[in-house]
Amino acid sequence: MTTAQPGPRVEAVLFDTFGTVVDWRAGVAAAVDSFAERHGLDLDGQDFALRWRARYQPSMEPVRTGAREFVSLDVLHRENLLEVLGEHGIDAGTIEPGELTWLVEAWHRLPPWPDSVTGLRRLRERALIGPLSNGNLALLARMAKNAGLPWDVVLGSDVTRAYKPQPESYLRAVSLLGLEPGEVMLAAAHNSDLHAAASAGLRTAFVARPSEFGPGQTTDLEPAGDWDLVAGDLVELADRFTGPAWSVDRRGR
Template structure:
């Protein structure tokens, strides 16, 4: 990692536990609307399953770049309809509150202490498909000590588009090789490496629950492979 001056982080799954956070807020919502029989974690999975297809509409050019809060809201309404609930019959304030559950996700236990150590040596910032307001609210609530908050609308691109990685490095005033992506997803790291960024893999084997089968181990020889953020900090001399 010689020459690296900034660490940028995938957020959903790598920094925060989206599945448990969404399930926590979905459970009372579903109960209030007569669907206490639904598994809130399965509901979270169904909502998340629409994430990549929605962004692909923007990546492909079939739709102009649209911030993630808007995509999440459209996906929420689609998931509700798929589960027999009519969004038109639910108060706007309640739908908005549930949609903003993505702003209130909890970090994994090692994240804040690990970021605090890494911040002493590196510039640290998110490189996420989340929008600025989402990432800002998340950071304020969870105590994430970012040096900068860069959302996808800053780059006007969604990972794994090259622009997402290259424009982030440019915004930080750095060459791609001076920036390392930290992520729990091999595909994200592969796209970053193709753009000249350095790479650090940190597994999150519970991101998708106990039955997770993806991203349990590094798929390539990434520049750094660590157990968690505190191990990453130790490996980088922080």
């Protein structure tokens, strides 16, 4: 695995969040199981989480194409939840609104992977770090508070007004940091995200998360591109990162 980073030095490392930094499947499944127990429902949390997640990308596509005005991921998650409940024969109208909100906000309470917090703390010593996620700012800020993620900055899709893999989602985040694309690295467990980031001029790091979708996962098991860095987890990524220790005095760039 390469550790060299030729070209402009990387000043910031931004992260895909769902699946790369936090374990959405475990977190959502646990919330669904708790919800089902309270309401006497026959639901399998793991299956429900996968079905809910399956609507993630399709629900954003009308926003990406301009067929729908921008709405936050919290709104899309709630709409998708109602659809999955309907598939299970559950009328959401019979559920107290506060209970539905609690379940939607399971995405705010996702647990970090075991290596995430340690890896991020180490990496933060050498670069600015933050999420570059389709999550909205409130979701990402609450997730960080709950999971102990030591971000320097939180940039939500409602700030960039774009959903990945739209180029604007990457480039507006870079611009908000006052940097150039080549000075920012995206770390992600998803090759498609890295392809889009590279096309926008960002540096790239692949972090393997082979159990994100469970034992039957068949995609993103290994890097599928010439990424700048490849690591098995965030601790290894921090060890391989060779950018400069962060300093507000950047006159030596």
